[in-house]
Amino acid sequence: MSLNIFLTTWNTGLQGSKAQSQDLTSWLLPVLHKTATDPELPSGQIPDIYAIAVQELLPVHLALAGLSGPVLLALTDRIQSLLTSHATSISPEKTKERYHLVSRVSHGGNALWVFARERTTNGRLGKPMTATLGLFYGGMGNKGAVGVRLPVQRGEKAGWETLTFVCTHLEAHDHNLPRRNAQYQSILSSLIFRASDPLATPYQPYETSHLFLLGDLNYRLVRLPSGVYPREAQQEDDDLQLEKERFEMVELDTLRIEQREGRAFGGLREGDLSRFAPTYKRIVGQVDGYSRKRIPGYTDRILFASHSDPPHLFSPQATLSPQPPPSSGETTAIRHFSSTPELTLSDHKPVHAVIELPPATHSAPAPHLAPVLAPPPSPHGPIPPPTPYEVLLAWKVMGTVLDRLVGWPWCLLVVLGWGDSRAGLGVGAFVAMVWGVWWTGLWSGGWSA
Template identity: 30%
Template sequence: MRTESRKSKSSWLAVRKWLNVKSNSDAKFHSDNCRVTERKNSCSDQDSNAFVPDHFSDWLKDSTNGMKGSAVGEKETSHVTTNAMNLRMFAGTWNVGGKSPNEGLNLKSWLTSHSPADIYVIGFQEIVPLNAGNVLGPEDSGPASKWLALIREALNTNDIIDTETTSPLTSYLTSDSDSRHYCQVTSKQMVGVFLSVWVRADLCNHLTNLKLSCVGRGIMGYLGNKGSISISMTLYNTTFCFVCTHLASGEKFGDELRRNLDVSEILKKTKFCHSFKSLLHPQTILEHDIIIWLGDLNYRLAAGYDDTHELLKKNDWEALLEKDQLRIEQRAGRVFKGWNEGSIYFAPTYKYLTNSDQYVAQTSKSKEKPRTPAWCDRILWKGEGLNQMWYVRGESKFSDHRPVSSLFSVQVDKSSKNLTPSAATVTRSCSLKPLTSAAFSSTCAAKVQAEEQLMLLTRAQSCIVSAPR
């Protein structure tokens, strides 16, 4: 009997992951120094809750204060005091190839080599191997904990600056680094995709409306081996959305259209649930003031390797980028229309031999499948008051990808707004109450429906084995 119970539980776990159905344990994400409070995770997750810190000021008062707008038909009175703050924001992405970090790995040179930032947005892909066990089985959070420890160590370990060997500009930018301390706002894992957000400690009390949403786009369009994690938050009166993605792989003709579809579906399916509809409470990615989209987007080069090899030897990035699928698709208006990406002055970030500066395609001795070098790892952005200061790649040989990072200057609205909405006309987009019997019944119905799909799991497992990276 116990064996049957364990088998049934294991089967439901597999199907729940196949359908990308969230449970209470899935909805948990990490945050520093906080007591957790149950809040709705995403409007699309009818039976799940997210856990968010409640020590941030006014975290649970997001329904009445500091709102930019209101629901349709809502009357309001507003008194505005204009005030702006300029902050620096670091965004970084790295596909780590399914390898767990070792203790000797130092992230400080990647995260803080140029200048300290006020906000850190750090995305990883393949923090676990994308095998059937990790995709269908229980989530392995061990590697995520190791990456978090390395990030904390890199951000909160103060080194003495050597003024004799440091440029005046770098000394100026880092002069206040010793007094900085960073707190983890939140981190979330979906199979191999991992997103972590950190802010300067003194900014924590001005963060509100933290929400997250996950969209699986892997095998059969549902599994989490590919897809996105999106985090929404408000700093003062400016709304931020950070999207970490791992899109469809492959370099065959037409694979770029699958990646375009992934982007479209992520934009459509990502929803953030709030008590009130308001400009300060965006419910989709594009409704935010500031948006960062980063990750292994997997767009390749349209050219064959012979042509690419010659251009690589010349470091002719401009000519190579004319073959870049993302640039081609974006110019044609088929993906990321209206989004920005900085100029690329660095070599393709994929695919390298492990612990080597050689691309896989550059050596005949490699047992790995030949891959045309490409700029798979990208950072795109959208929003007013957001300016890119630099866009570079790191040189760590830990993975077959090189990490990519960017530093932004962002203008944050500190306006003091006092709005008094009419309670009778406020539109609620979701309930903050615990699960009701009706919700429980809906969950049971979903479980029954999911169990009917068990026959498809064998097919899913076979697809995972054959799926390219």
């Protein structure tokens, strides 16, 4: 049987401090409605799996202090209820649907939820694994990645495959392009999935049948084409002119360029970015419009790869130009790909996609025998080897210590009224951050006599 996966990612712009009183339907309902009314999708199609990725779930000081637990619990219940209600409402028979939480993982401001539809996945899911990684200096978590690895039985008695979902937030600012590429390589080498059984084999992200990478990757445009800022489509727009403007922007997207040059994201593909305007840096409170302080960019991305992907999808031209979905049944297909400009709470716009995995044509009898992704095509180099466990453990311990050394004093100073509780600015926050940077340099050997 085919498997339909709904993927969505949003950088909430530090709205997590209001998460328990914030109406989550302001994000997910418009996304779900837009997908349900897409004429290109079969009527009443209900996803089998939802993967929901969030960045900047909490203000930085709260995230570094490790205070995400209450927010995660509140959001989990609300998301589960919303998905169940929506699926029931669009069910052709109006029969009761139910989603259950497969896995939830968070680190710093990154959070990832995976939910499964009980009617189609009950008894077919293996035990999930999770992984976390701090990507900022010294292993701190204000930039990082989290992941879920999920075995799924695709056939009646066999046909096992593994799905790996990764939510990440990479380095910001235009000049940090090489650092973003390096952080992606760190995800491949250091986001390791380990089972509770010490004898079980650990897995890197690429050792999977299907890989889904979601998040605020922070890749911008090289420049504004013709000096014109992007815009949302209006009813009176010339469709051909808008298509030309969007295509020029996609050609200037630094992620696609880095991918074409073989420096990052080898073997991953995505939907047609020209279907919507760049998602960053938007003006909070407005459907349209961009801040003049940043070069716009398609920072919020959903990329994926499948073990059955044919080589022609990764030619140099295919990584730069918008890719049409492959023919039905050939391999994993993009059935819906869009953004949600109507959401104005953040300076980012959410992105979502519906991906269809065709029926399995193999008979892998167990998850550890499932097919895996092919190596990234030329000009990409090989996947980096896994980081040794001892090194990774030390990195995580150091990152956690540094997070708390910055986060807890920062929180205390905010409580005392020093600084902006949302953005974490002000004298007190600055003092705490300087303290943390000093410790980062000390622990990582960055200071020398």
